[in-house]
Amino acid sequence: MRIMATKMDGCGNSFLLVDEMKNPVPGFDRARISHALATQHDTDGILYVDxxxxxxxxxxxxRDGTEETMCGNGLRCATRYFRDTYVRSNVFNIITGDGLKEVFVDNDCVEVNLGAARDYRQIDQNCHYVYTGVPHVVVIGSEISLKTARAQGQSLRNDKSLCELLGHPEGVNVNFIWRTTDSITLRTFEVGVEDVTQSCGTGSAASAYVAAKVFGIDLPILTHSLGGSLRIRNDDGGLSISGPTRYQGKVIGFAHANFARSVEPVDFWQRNYAWQGM
Structure with a gap:
């Protein structure tokens, strides 16, 4: 089965977006499709919009085919796609696995409100937990190498006693953060990708929330990841994340194969079409 998709990037997070209004996949195993497509095109996840x-x-x-309730940078990419393809307003709502989310487009910047941070607790002196649509552990320390973040992140992500204590036996995302002059830098080990990713929107929100508590600094906070920077602010009690998104190309995926296909560049993207139903 061939699947048409759009490859997008949100602050270094790479996604394939499948538009089910144009290319529906009802009755098919999205977990299997997602794993195949992510492997073929080397992406962090698959977005299905409808x-x-x-x-x-x-x-x-x-990437491993697990369905998540939320993905901050994924939501920002979906927001950009909806605005460019279907929606006339710059402010609208998107239904997600974590509920209704308000989103906003301002030229090249896309902002999404993840809602209030939930279930915050301090685990030990330097380790905190908060839920921002998915579970995140935030470890406060000094600058850490990618190799160390990968090793320690994998260890904590698979720590059964920690995950069960937090009520997420399936595993938790792990963020290592350190403070810079007027912001924070982080490295995030993500469940499902099973590696340190270029960026993580929900992880940046969780890290900024914890940093505000621990360092006594006020939101908005600029977070720096390998893939770029996100601005985290308080929006009516919710955590909003904002930053750039971009299109990388149109691709064809194969639901039952694991070989790669090349990405064709997008030379033109139609931005003046609006779907009357939204």
């Missing part, structure tokens, strides 16, 4: 009762919807599957 509509429900006239409202935009987004589902996110990790």
């Amino acid at each position: 509509q429900q009762q006239g409202m935009p919807t987004m589902k996110i599957f990790d």
Whole structure:
């Protein structure tokens, strides 16, 4: 089965976006499809966008085929796609596995409100936990190498006693953060990707939330990851993340194969079409 998709980037996070309004995949195993497509095109996850009762919807599957409730940078990419393809307003809502999310487009910047941080607790002197659509552990320390972040992140992600204590036996995402002059830098080991990713939107939000508590600094906070920077602010009690997104190309995926296909560049993207239903 051939699947048409759009490859997108949100602050270094790479996704394939499947538009089910144009290319529906009902009755197919999205977990298997997602794993195949992510392997073929080397992406962090697969976004499935659709509509429900006239409202935009987004589902996110990790690289390993696991469905997640939320992905911050994935939501920002879906927002850009909906605005460019279907939605006339710069401010609208998207239905996600973590509920209804308000999103906003301002030229090249895309901002999404993840909602309030939930279930915060301090685990030990330098380790904290907060839920920002998915579970995140935030470890405070000094600058850490990618190799060390990968090793320690994998260890904590697979720590059964820690995961069960936090109520997430399936595993938790792990962020290592350190403070810079007027911001924070982080490295995030993500469940489902099973590696340190270029960026993580929900992880940046969780890290900024913890940093505000621990360092006594006020939001907004600029977070720096390998893939770029995100601005985290308080939006009516919710955590909003904002930054750039970009299109990388149109691709063809194969649901039952693991060989790669080349990405064709996008020379032109139509931006003046609006779907009346939204």
